[in-house]
Amino acid sequence: MNNRRDILKLALSLPLISPLLATSKSSTISVNGLKKGLKFGFLPIADHLLISAQGYFTNPGYNLVPIKFSAWSDLAEAFKAKAIDLAFILAPIALELRAQKTPIKxxxxxxxxxxxxxxxxxxKISNFSELxxxxxxxxxxxxxxxxxxxxxLHSxxxxxxxxxxxxxxxxxMQAALFHKSIDAFIVAEPFGVISNLRGISRTLVYSKDVYPNHSCCLLCARSEILDSTLLESLKVALLKARMHLLPNKIGQKDSIINLVLDKHLTRFDDLALKKEHLVELKDFIVRxxxxxxxxxxxxxxxxxxxI
Structure with a gap:
């Protein structure tokens, strides 16, 4: 794979693996009898397979085994059941899992x-007040x-x-919108872009224009698997993946990738955790x-x- 289009296409096309296939006591599995496989949960969102798709993750004891989920609730339950070791997961869900004593970081x-x-x-909805x-x-x-x-809404x-x-x-979501079961949806890309390209929807607003640089998904891991070597491997993989995204793409641009990445709908330049964002989310959940x-x-x- 040599460009960003390949990354997203792989993330969108990998087969769905049910969390029921995971082992019940430990989510690590042997790979070729040499390394343990760390099960890595994700949803098919633009960035969520960067580490494993590009082969940036290298560790003497582990390989990453990507597991694709179609719903956040299933991914959360897999985390609770120790069916996965790491995940890209919505920040509020991660906060709630931690609050429920699920040992994740x-x-x-x-x-x-x-x-x-x-x-x-x-x-006929053309502005926020008409929602x-x-x-x-x-x-x-x-x-x-x-x-x-x-x-x-508060605005x-x-x-x-x-x-x-x-x-x-x-x-x-896009099928529900097409069949008029809903009037609107708010979602992470590329689902909105895909729906727009299919002539089903139009975008009322992008989140970057509502709350610039807001946090969305977090990389979380089970506390018991973390050690300094693994943390360093994950850091290096993330930073290398980010650097791969920043240069100009080479080759023919795919329409979805063009909209999501070239128009900076999703950003990768600042991956450090933001405590103030997590506090805001916590306060919102409490309120x-x-x-x-x-x-x-x-x-x-x-x-x-x-980071």
């Missing part, structure tokens, strides 16, 4: 920005997108109580009474910044 941001609010192509009463799909109430939606004097949020897996567990969560104990 946040190591880095997977990216910043990278979401969009989309309405049907023929929708009142709309049925809006979100990946989860424990998602960065739900937090961003709240921010969008017009509205709140989440003024719309009808519907939890929905990202791959299902909206989404969790009974998270109020006393210590953000500092959750963070193990490797």
């Amino acid at each position: 946040a190591l880095a941001r997977a990216h910043s920005d990278g979401s969009s609010l989309n309405v049907r192509l023929d929708s 009142k009463g709309a049925r809006i799909a979100v990946p989860s109430r424990f998602s960065s997108q739900y937090f961003l939606l709240d921010r969008i 017009q004097g509205l709140s989440l109580k003024d719309i009808k949020p519907i939890d929905m897996s990202p791959p299902e 909206e009474k989404l969790s009974r567990n998270i109020k006393n969560l210590n953000i500092d104990d959750f963070m193990e910044d490797i």
